[in-house]
Every structure is written in structure tokens, then in C-alpha cells.
Amino acid sequence: MKIIVPMAGRGSRLRPHSLTVPKPLIPVAGQPIVHRLVKDIAKVLKEPIDEIAFILGEPAFFGDDVVMSLQNLAKSLGAKASIYRQDQPLGTGHAIMCAKESLSGPAVIAYADTLIRANFNLDPDADAVIWVKQVDQPEAFGVVKLNSNEDIVELVEKPKSFVSDLAVIGIYYFKDVSVLKQELQYVLDNNIVNGGEYQINDGIKGMMAKGNVFKAGQVDEWMDCGNKTVTVETNARMLGFLQADGDEQLVASTVKLTNSKIIEPCFIGEHVVLNNATIGPNVSIGKNCIIENSSIKNSLIQTHNTIKNASLNEAMIGNYVSYDGNFKKVSIGDYSVLE
Known part of the structure; x- marks a missing residue:
């Protein structure tokens, strides 16, 4: 089994956080989005993963540190990592075809801006499965x-x-992904575009027209990471799931607490110092942060930050931030100073 992960987009809706870190590498509940996505898919598939193909953007932004992170992710699952580049934002179908050398055999294609919780078996009679989630506003x-x-x-x-209330969430299974490859090649060769881009849907429609059977696979939970607000909400939901699972240590043993309280669920990384602080519920804090005289809930804090005299709710703070103040619903990018 292969997993194909298109992740070349710049994540403009998540700025300023995606200005310095590619959106799929932004941690949620202590792990990068793409890491959680791939691991959860591997768990659902319940079979060995041979290869994970990542389609990245230009090397200037998706650099060696990103490649190394993805190689280590694949290695942790016993898989080979293949790295491809999409130099131009020409759509979902074009992105997949950038990894054409890996498009053979059974494969899952998953876009790296969503997280799922699911537990089901793939339909053996299906040529392909499209993951869906029942939604209240299908028109959106x-x-x-x-x-x-x-x-x-x-x-x-x-x-x-x-039409239906089953929304496509951006994760697909193909019994033989080379069939999709053939249809997408036709899309490219004949310049079939929608919205000015080459879309995976046109390849899928070509497969359907030739009699390939598509089934719907429903997920239990579908969590978006498209912008600051929904990413903070996803962090909270994921922390709740992880606490219930009990599979991950959410508070590192090196956390130092002085006159402080942690209200679960929370993720708190290595070497965090809490002094006169109340943290939680639904807070993630990355490694090497110092938090003093503060109350933080329902928030996502990355690494190497110093936060003082804060009362934060629904906040998202990047890396290497110095913050001293009484604002609440903040969204602060890397290397910012507010004093």
C-alpha cells in the first residue's frame, strides 16, 4: 500500500503561522498535521505501508528540514519516502501527477490540511473509495x-x-492508482481545467465513465486546519481524543511547575516552565516555553516562547515569540515581540 500526500500549497488562510512553517508541518496536539494524518490513515488501513510519496512546493520554502521530517515520518511506519515537487499551483490533479513515478498499485491519496478519526474496512468490491463525512450544510x-x-x-x-449531505473530505483510496494516473494524463493532455486548474475530480469522473466502482467510506470525525479559528478548534478536539485513547504521553516529564495548575486535556512539551500559571483545558504548548503569571485555555502555543501576564483564550502563537500583555484572542506569528 502507498500513501500519496500532496502538500505543496502555502496555506495562505493560516497566515501568519504559515509564512515561516509550511502548514502541514504546524503542530496540532504536539505533532505536525501531516504526521498525524499519515499515522491515522496507516492505522485505519491496517496493512503495511510500502511507500509514502510527498508532493512539496519549491525548495526555498519546503527545504531540507521539511524533507528530513517527512523521511523520518515514513521510516517510523516502515515505509520508503519519495519526495516530489510541484513548482506551479496548477490544481489537485496536477499535484498528483507530479508523483507519476509512484502512481501504481493500491494507494491512498490524502491532502494534508485535514485530520480524521475513523475505523472501517475497505470495501473489497470497490475500485476506489472516497472518504466522506455527513454535514449540516452540504451546499458549502x-x-x-x-x-x-x-x-x-x-x-x-x-x-x-x-444532492446528498455526504461531503468529500479530500482522502481517496484506489485499488490500482495507475487507472487514475491514466485519466489524469488525459486531463492534462487535453487541457481540461476547472477554475483554471487541473482537478482530481475530472480524473475520477473519467474512471466512473469507464465503469469503475466508487464507494463511500465514512469517517467518524473530520477536523479542518484551514485557518486559525478552526485549527484551534481542531487542537481541542484532538486533545480530547488523545486523552480518551491514552496512547500518548501528553505532558512531558521535564515540565517544571511552580504554583501552577494544568487542567486536562493539554499537551505540554519538553522543558516547559510554568510559574504562577493556569493552563487548560484544550491547550497545546510546544517545547522550551516559559509561561509566567498567566491563564491560558483553548489555545495553541508553539515552541521557544516567553509569555507573561497573559489571559488567553482561543489564541494561536507561533515560535520564538515574546509576549507580555492582556490581549485574549490573538494570532501571532514567529519571532514576534509584544511587550
Whole structure:
């Protein structure tokens, strides 16, 4: 089994946090988004992963440190890491075709801006599976249309009239991904574009037209990391799941507490110093932070920060930030100083 991860986008909706760190590498509940996504998919598949192909943007932004992080992720799952580049933002279909050398055999394609919780078996009769989640406002999403056999027969983007309430979340399984490769090559060769870009949906529609059977795989939870607000919400939800699972140590043994309290669930990384602080619930704090005379809840704090005299709720703070103040719902990028 292979996992194909297109992740070349700059994550503009998550600025300023994605100005210095690629969005898929921003930690949520203590681990980068893409790491959690790939590990959760591997857990759902319940079979060995042979290769993980990552499609990155230009080396100036997705540099050697990013490549090393992804190679270590693949190695931790016993898989080979393949690194490809998408130099131009020409759409989802184009991104996948940048990894054409890896497009063979069974594969999952997953876009690295979402997290899931799921537990199901792949349908052996399906040529492909599209992961979906039931939503309250289907008109805001791309949705699937099913026939009487529960096969997916159509993909509809933001339907104006009701088609279904099963939204496509951006994760796909193909029994043989080379079939998708052939259809996407046709899309590229014939310059079939939607919204000025080459889309995976046009390749999927080509497969459907030739009789390939698509089934819907429903996830239990679908968590977005598209902007600051939803990323903070996703951090809180993920912390709750991890606390219930009990599989990860969420508070490092090197955390130093002085007259401080941690209200679970929280993730607190290595060598964090808490002095006269109340942390939680639903807070993630990266390594080497110092927090004094502060109360923080429902927030996402990255690494190497000094935070004093703060009362924060629904905040997101990057790396190497110095913060001293009484603002609440802040969104502060790397290397900022507020005193």
C-alpha cells in the first residue's frame, strides 16, 4: 500500500503561522498535521505501508528540514519516502501527477490540511473509495451522489439544490492508482481545467465513465486546519481524543511547575516552565516555553516562547515569540515581540 500526500500549497488562510512553517508541518496536539494524518490513515488501513510519496512546493520554502521530517515520518511506519515537487499551483490533479513515478498499485491519496478519526474496512468490491463525512450544510462542500447500490455515481461541487449531505473530505483510496494516473494524463493532455486548474475530480469522473466502482467510506470525525479559528478548534478536539485513547504521553516529564495548575486535556512539551500559571483545558504548548503569571485555555502555543501576564483564550502563537500583555484572542506569528 502507498500513501500519496500532496502538500505543496502555502496555506495562505493560516497566515501568519504559515509564512515561516509550511502548514502541514504546524503542530496540532504536539505533532505536525501531516504526521498525524499519515499515522491515522496507516492505522485505519491496517496493512503495511510500502511507500509514502510527498508532493512539496519549491525548495526555498519546503527545504531540507521539511524533507528530513517527512523521511523520518515514513521510516517510523516502515515505509520508503519519495519526495516530489510541484513548482506551479496548477490544481489537485496536477499535484498528483507530479508523483507519476509512484502512481501504481493500491494507494491512498490524502491532502494534508485535514485530520480524521475513523475505523472501517475497505470495501473489497470497490475500485476506489472516497472518504466522506455527513454535514449540516452540504451546499458549502463538494458532495457525492449515490445510486441504489450505494455506489458513488457523481461528484457535485457546492450544490444549489440538495444532492446528498455526504461531503468529500479530500482522502481517496484506489485499488490500482495507475487507472487514475491514466485519466489524469488525459486531463492534462487535453487541457481540461476547472477554475483554471487541473482537478482530481475530472480524473475520477473519467474512471466512473469507464465503469469503475466508487464507494463511500465514512469517517467518524473530520477536523479542518484551514485557518486559525478552526485549527484551534481542531487542537481541542484532538486533545480530547488523545486523552480518551491514552496512547500518548501528553505532558512531558521535564515540565517544571511552580504554583501552577494544568487542567486536562493539554499537551505540554519538553522543558516547559510554568510559574504562577493556569493552563487548560484544550491547550497545546510546544517545547522550551516559559509561561509566567498567566491563564491560558483553548489555545495553541508553539515552541521557544516567553509569555507573561497573559489571559488567553482561543489564541494561536507561533515560535520564538515574546509576549507580555492582556490581549485574549490573538494570532501571532514567529519571532514576534509584544511587550
